[in-house]
Amino acid sequence: MKAALIGLGMVAETHVRALHDATGVTLSGVLSRDPARARAFADRVAPIIGSVPHVFDDLPALAASDVDFAILCTPPNARADIVPALARAGKPILMEKPVERTTDAATRIVELCEAAGVPLAIVFQHRMRQASRDLADLLSTGRLGPIAAVDIAVPWWRDQSYYDAPGRGTYARDGGGVLISQAIHTLDLALTYTGPVARVQAMARTTRLHAMEAEDFVTAGLDFASGAVGSLTASTASRPGDAESITLHCTQGSARLASGQLTLTWADGTTETLGDAAGTGGGADPMAFTHAWHRAVIEDFAAALRDDCPVACTGREALRVHALIDAIVRSSARGCAVEVRP
Known part of the structure; x- marks a missing residue:
């Protein structure tokens, strides 16, 4: 399965390493609000995954692509614009915590994905x-x-x-x-x-x-x-x-x-x-942890999409x-x- 990474902040490289080690999932492309940052990130992680991931020009380009799901690593205040576009395109979403900044806003995101029939899972890797x-x-x-x-x-x-x-x-x-x-x-x-x-x-x-x-x-x-x-x-x-x-x-x-x-x-x-x-x-050092737990989350989400079974943690x-x-x-x-x- 092909995954795209949206948001290239602190935790993004953890996901890159997790995707490299994951079974049956590859990193297909990356997207950032800053194209220059996205290109630099793609070049930096190329030695990890063995190739330079595609850099999407914008969200519509990613939504129209053949990626199987998106991993959303943006700050929570950026979710309100991104999630609807992915939901309309039918792209399943694996999202870093939290869902949004408030419970009401998080509920709206969950309900939007449920109404669109788009799987939404949250990265709570400590469960793994x-x-x-x-x-x-x-x-x-x-x-x-x-x-x-x-x-x-x-x-x-x-x-x-x-x-x-x-x-x-x-x-x-x-x-x-x-x-x-x-x-x-x-x-x-x-x-x-x-x-x-x-x-x-x-x-x-x-x-x-x-x-x-x-x-x-x-x-x-x-x-x-x-x-x-x-x-x-x-x-x-x-x-x-x-x-x-x-x-x-x-x-x-x-x-x-x-x-x-x-x-x-x-x-x-x-x-x-x-x-x-x-x-x-x-x-x-907030990144002093293994990427193995993220790998387990990603593999669980990919298996749920492939086999039509429940994910470890839904948005709901x-x-x-x-x-x-x-x-x-x-x-x-x-x-x-x-x-x-x-």
Whole structure:
């Protein structure tokens, strides 16, 4: 299958490497708002894939081409113009998180693709780690028992230079700060285990460590629809940065997922560790992670298109984490607990 890459920012080369290693998928072409940047990018990645990818002149040219799907890596504020054109052309879309800057805008994109019958999947690559899948299996078989309490931590660090990039950490381009740009991955993964959050009480702030518009520190208490309770701490002001983690305290034991490893502490005191540790981009270098998880996302999407089966994460499913982020922000602004809107 042929894929086209739209948006050539920080994560684009990760997708190039993932496409090179993927089975049954190739990079057919690239598109950027800046033609010169696109040509330079194509030349730079040619040694990775063994050839210079085609540089599309504009979006209509890509939409009219024979590419099988598009991988959308633009900032979220650029999606409103691109997605309709791809949907009209019947091009399936694999989109980097978030879907859009707000839950309402994200919902409009999802509904547009659904109405056009165009598959839309979101790149939540943390779901593809083996340890993440091992934890899902343990929960589905009931070995850990029901979840009683949840601890979610994203103690990341970003230098000020990261936020000096035009628009980064603003509501106009990104839709917010640490929640929608960094913690969204961990929150999405946590929701696959816990089910929905019903109610939150939160505080979101910008610390003196960053000059930026949106939040770089969040703490929240979570009431889950299942009856479990939980806590969230998310930050890009936690120097030097550490791995994000999800800890589930269940009736038969506790499970801690961090750095690609799953540590199990059973009720009888025995412990076991599954998976291999790996970088996740929590420190000063946001790209310090393997492209293998992106490869798995791409292969999953290509297989879903080829075999007409469900993808790992649909746009509709991604709205759950958008709704939670929206509730956390509303709770902080109001200074009280709020319900998470379905």
